[in-house]
Amino acid sequence: MYRYAIEYLNEWFSRENRKPLIIRGARQVGKTTLIRLFAKRENIELIEVNMEDPQSFTSLLQNNQPQEIFELLALERKLTELQPDKTLIFFDEVQETPEIIPFLRYCYERSNSIRVICAGSLLEFSLGDSKTSFPVGRIEYMYLNPMSFDEYIHAVAGQGLYNKLTGFSISAPISAPIHTLLTQHFREYLICGGMPESVKAKAKGATILEIERIKSSIIESYSADFPKYTKYITHRPDTSLLLELFEKLPNFVGKKITYSKLSPTNTAAKVNKHIKHLEQALIVKKCMHTSAQYPPLKSGINEKIFKLIVLDVGLLQTQLGVSIADIKSSSDVNKLAKGELAEQYIGQQILALKPFFIKPQLYHWSRTAHGSEAEVDYLIEFNGNIYPLEVKAGTSNTMRSLKLLQIEKKFPIAFRFYSGEAKQEKQTVLINDNKFTYTLISLPHYACNQLKSVLEELNKPSQIKY
Template structure:
């Protein structure tokens, strides 16, 4: 089955552009890049897919002249597929395995813009990091992540539920039965995560144990990639740092706890490689005194998220019964899984045309520590976000931030229905997209 993705619309719009830039799909392994391209291919008469990891002989075609029309002539003969502008989609998959093919993309835009070309790669970021330039302004990047909660609801054939959710806001809460249904779906999504294979397995079999096995297989496969990350950083060090990131989730990442026998630089190199591979997503401290938020970021103070809550809960060995059955926030939030989920949803619901950076805020002072889980920019406003247990949850850090930064309102995520408390807007865990599209004046 094909699971509908948000990026499908962007791909269809690109298909209508007769002189579009070549697309570069970027994202971690197994998030659905190739599947989305193959779905788009149904809009074309001809489809030529080249996998540079599997089809090593094709590398030789890219070793000489990179003139795109000559390349296409050779590829068409080799694969016996017509390459006709407007009728053929050329898909260069696992392109990181052929650096010269990456270099060729810029020439497709300059000399053959009428041909539709998409490239993708599971470890593409490593190859791009080593290229001085790969066609800035001539190639359009699209960033993909695992399924968002909204995409999951579509996969579960709940379009009416999704529509009701999209119309709700702190000023217009949902009826309690609908809210409770969404909370139940959200708790299941925390367990499953958004990896397409896992969601497809659940849709077909409705079996969480079977999905757990798929998650374990995915995790094994992703860890096996550590050996490909970089030869200068040993596989075991990357694996040790990765395990430490899982254990330190929810708090500031302490490098000295990550690998006892390694230096700070060695650990940092491993963290950077995990981030490049898309498995780990940093949340960086910002002073948040003004925009852009990145102007006052502190790279030495970071928290770390995992790519997917399903993988996270498997690695941490969480009791999925607690996640599914309990209505107590603390039981559900073991391992800070709710914080992980909100951060990932902020990324998944942002524009696919740029790579968003996540920020948090904290203040360390004697007898006056304060921390806000996330800080985002919404129009010209700086919005603090906290993930709390409920109505009685302490909001001291939130109020301190609002007062100190002169922010107009803050947002809190919990198991509660939509509501407001003074200048704090309350959103259910499942409603990150609604926060991003909310107009406080309505």
């Protein structure tokens, strides 16, 4: 299956000033498979080293001589020599031998001609461990998420529909039949999700029952990892609380987190700490409130106000038990599961829009004033501007929270995602007896990955139409 990240790996591999690469992503998002696909496509000699297995070179790590270890790895595989431009050394599950992380410094300083990549299913715990010596400035990161909707379409629907989707334009709308087809695939994506194993099965014609089995197995694998956290975290987390949060958090997707509702028998501090552990494992993601009116969005965050999304919309559908028949037949996807599926989907696609070398973050806006509560689902920034994104049910005229935000911030363009076709309209709010008019762009859910190209289009004045 094609992943956009393959192109980033190719750019990294070819770059003269590259550094050893650490791929960061949750268990089963396809890190190992990605490396293998890349090596096969580019005809590269892949030396794959799984650190869960005993390795002969571990005692040599303290010598800080990469060439010594590389030579040993080559000899063990009956290779006479390593060709730097055609060789990739991949250390997998490196959390089992965290000494590899400081060793990367010497890979960069003494043997930079050999390309080195590291990954691990619980690697984030090693990266966050204060005991691990960290080679600052001598490594680089790549962040890998579940497959985006675009990648899903490429895998299950083929190049033709993929080309139609990625060629989406606000000025030349997709025809009604293709819109219907993409909407159908979008609803199927809500069921299948973007976990590579599920998508691969879907592409091969697996039944819904088989895909459900795969998703359930992935969910079980995450909870089975919780006892392992104690190996990597100094204060020994409460595995029963981790499981409790993991099972309850799907019901809180897109909602402001209240610790007492998540776990009434534990303190807020303890619950917060264990949510952070799930964050470290990359199976949940915070969406921070920000009051910023100008970029960067992070300049206005309030650490105490946040929502959460989970890793993948398909896993969420399974965890919530949302009816597959309802997903396929609902007239308004934004109403399903109190809006959680649609909000999860959009958040997941926003994360996939970030360049692979940037740690992705999500932001929203909320107001908690009594009697005037409001929330806009997401805020994004692009080319020096901030854009609100709404995923709520209802017509454009009933978007109360967005209007309250616009009274306060006056953003010239806003988006909403819904089940209809693309359209533009002007909306007006009254501010101290003065009118403020902004452009509301309504997009079908399936076009979320095209946000960047739509924004580039909208920056041309002639493209803003009413």
